[in-house]
Amino acid sequence: MLGVFSSSVVAPPEELVAAGSRSPSPKTTAKELVHRFLDGNTSAVSIQAGDSAQLAFTHCGESPLRPRSFGVKDEIFCLFEGALHNLGSLNQHYGLAKTTNEAVLVIEAYKALRDRAPHPPNHVIGHLDGDFSFIVFDKTTSTLFVALDQIGRVPLYWGITADGYVAFANDAELLKGSCGKSLASFPQGCFFSTTIGELRSYENPKNKITAIPATEEEIWGATFKVEGPAALAVTK
Numbered sequence: 001m002l003g004v005f006s007s008s009v010v011a012p013p014e015e016l017v018a019a020g021s022r023s024p025s026p027k028t029t030a031k032e033l034v035h036r037f038l039d040g041n042t043s044a045v046s047i048q049a050g051d052s053a054q055l056a057f058t059h060c061g062e063s064p065l066r067p068r069s070f071g072v073k074d075e076i077f078c079l080f081e082g083a084l085h086n087l088g089s090l091n092q093h094y095g096l097a098k099t100t101n102e103a104v105l106v107i108e109a110y111k112a113l114r115d116r117a118p119h120p121p122n123h124v125i126g127h128l129d130g131d132f133s134f135i136v137f138d139k140t141t142s143t144l145f146v147a148l149d150q151i152g153r154v155p156l157y158w159g160i161t162a163d164g165y166v167a168f169a170n171d172a173e174l175l176k177g178s179c180g181k182s183l184a185s186f187p188q189g190c191f192f193s194t195t196i197g198e199l200r201s202y203e204n205p206k207n208k209i210t211a212i213p214a215t216e217e218e219i220w221g222a223t224f225k226v227e228g229p230a231a232l233a234v235t236k
Contacts, residue, residue, distance in 0.1 A: 049139050
């Protein structure tokens with residue numbers, strides 16, 4: 001799956017900008033990145049969400065245990081990869097049909113957070129039990145909300161294209177071709193929200209997250225780590 005967002009939605013993370021500056025490498029534009037994804041994946045689908053965001057996904061090569069799904073409701077778009085073990089109870093909690101999939105469930109959870117805000121974001125994500133990564137884009141408010149589960153069994157990466165777009169994908173090699181060293185593995189057990197404006201751990205929301213510069217031999221330019229004794233392990 002792939003999500004590409006302009007600087008009007010999300011400011012490029014400073015750590016990834018710095019990583020690209022330390023080790024300059026070839027990059028491409030966001031448009032070229034999307035074209036490469038569509039050309040390289042059978043039956044890929046692309047969705048333009050306004051002028052500032054584009055989402056794309058394919059079922060080709062997905063794991064039967066961690067499938068990909070897409071949902072849209074009330075101008076809120078969601079790409080979801082993985083599976084929730086407690087989907088049934090969450091659907092009941094949000095008053096949804098038993099057949100509702102993970103992507104639509106996450107949209108409803110996001111709407112509850114946005115409109116009623118009964119819990120901080122870390123509580124909402126913390127109730128999701130399973131292996132997952134997701135990208136939510138609210139077109140109405142130009143809000144981006146991205147998260148990865150605590151174990152990190154579903155890969156997720158983010159980087160910056162040549163024209164300053166922030167891209168998220170489950171394929172590191174895809175992003176490497178467009179983001180160069182301005183690329184990192186998204187840290188497990190964390191979420192990124194443009195409403196908050198930063199990356200946070202949802203298990204340890206008060207713990208600082210730092211970016212450790214990578215060596216020249218590594219595929220990406222930085223590794224994000226949650227500090228503190230109870231911090232989650234760094235995604236390898």
